[in-house]
Amino acid sequence: MSDHLDTCQPATYEFVHSLMDEIKYILVDNLIGLYLHGSLAMGGFNPANSDIDLLGVTKVPLANEDALKLKKLLLKCSNQPFPIEISFLNKKQLREWQHPSHFDFHFSEFWRSYFENQSQTGAEVYLYDGDRKDKDLAAHITITNYRGICLLGNPIIDVFPRIPREHYISSILGDFQSCLQNIEQDPVYCTLNLLRVYRYFKEHEISSKLEGGEWGLSHLPNEYKIIIRKVISHYQNHKYNEPFEAHELLSIKDYVKEKVEEIVGYDFQE
Template identity: 25%
Template sequence: MTVAARAPHRVVGYARQVATVLRTLPGTDLVGLYLHGSAVLGGFSPAHSDVDLLAVVGRNTGEAGQYRLGTAVGRTVDRCPGRGLELTVITAATARTPGGCPFEVRVAGTATGTPHVIPGSGHPGDPELVLHLEVCRRYGLAVTGPPPDRVFSPVPAHRLREAICGQLDWALVQGAQGYAVLNACRALRFLADGNLCAKVEAGRWYLSRSPHHPLVAEALVLHQSGDHRELSGAGARFVADARDLLLAAQD
């Protein structure tokens, strides 16, 4: 199945609305807008999944421009067909050479809440952003702009492993059982074959190798039902073991 066929029509339609806002906002210099996350990897659920977008602009917009851009996009959040919007805006230079992963602005919000706008000016950058860049390069849907592989450069494997380790560290402290265990499955899938996949697909992949694994089978049910129960001791050990394997691969 192609990316375009996999992406839900309502999500693509909403992403086009965001693209229109970005194109018509003075001084934005939009290069392209790319849909990533579960909408292109599979497993998108309107009740439980965010709409993940990565916008690329030609140049730094400055703090005032970042707020203006974020506020304009934030006005569309009430139309978002998923749980909420997660938009990050970066420059074309960052798409080609991530470095410390600076961003212009981030917008996060749900249909019922006030959008949260985080300007990138003065921010040290987000190392985990490399995962979004690589997912966009491999699987992203160009809502507007050139094909992703003409905008995003390949991210070295060691940087992807570092970012995945960061996600697992966060999951050990903050993650719910379903999220954390499936994220560990995603890490193990990347170690096995370099694939970056959705959490649900990762869980199913793990069960194909270890049928009826109770922890992973439970995690799939919890994640797909929206149950955010706390990470158990067994779940934490599973995540920590995946993290240890990633660190060993780093060495």
């Protein structure tokens, strides 16, 4: 596996390692390890629009006071300058794997306002009350197993279970369905995600969004290459960006949807 973190821009490297040190300071001996997945681990990271995707694993469930410290840290660090998406699971949740998976704590920019409101009201620190589960963890852990980076702690192979393929498929198809519905509202993420899911079913390859787009350029018919190039250009933050046309987005969406439906054997409802 190529360690893309070692070849990223210095600001990104320093941000990740500073965050790593802060988390280690909070969790001390309870932390089994911290693991990088997503675009930074797979070589498709764009400092202008990519998240830092992380998984943290602990020996025992997080104490509420530690979760509160993590919340404060992430509210302070995320988007300064890179957005952070991170989930913490404990050893028992991984050992007794189920899908959707339980987790102890989650932060992303999507939940920033929720956490900020908690801080104002003094409410419970956890993301959800009661039984906390996340269907996306099957995909995150699978990607970590195949292409993740251990930032600190025990090796990936010793920490994470092998996720059943049907759980991984369930996870990525949920996101695939969402992208079918939202491609006009979020054309870059949705188009690239549709392509990487299609590639997985076609070739059983786990890809970053950028790799999915590059694969689409070489495997989809010529009529879709203009829109794929536009999407990749936007994703890579090139200065010249052509506008998206609804008809070309809907055309590639319909093409990929039909191909994936042929493979999985059922129709997606939009």
